[in-house]
Amino acid sequence: MSKKTKADDQQASIFEALSFEAAMTELESLVAQIESGQLPLEQSLAAYKRGSELVQHCQQSLADVEQQVRILTESNQLQPYNDTK
Numbered sequence: 104m105s106k107k108t109k110a111d112d113q114q115a116s117i118f119e120a121l122s123f124e125a126a127m128t129e130l131e132s133l134v135a136q137i138e139s140g141q142l143p144l145e146q147s148l149a150a151y152k153r154g155s156e157l158v159q160h161c162q163q164s165l166a167d168v169e170q171q172v173r174i175l176t177e178s179n180q181l182q183p184y185n186d187t188k
Contacts, residue, residue, distance in 0.1 A: 118156070123164040130157040 118126075133154045136142055142150060 118160045121160060123161055126157045126160050126164070130154055130161070133157070 133150045137147055137150050137154070
């Protein structure tokens with residue numbers, strides 16, 4: 104099991120404020136920049152890293168919504184999903 108660092112906590116809080124739609128928009132922009140081939144190597148690497156983080160954020164957002172849908176389906180009432188990680 105890995106330990107959470109202060110940097111991990113800061114990164115998580117940054118992403119908590121980022122909506123799924125905003126993350127997808129940023130991700131699409133990064134992909135376009137990388138595919139253009141105009142970024143220097145260091146910037147391409149940074150863009151790739153940020154893109155990977157955005158993908159993880161989007162995947163987690165989708166998983167959370169899927170869990171909410173499961174709760175709704177089971178009880179016929181939408182209940183807030185509390186992430187207990």
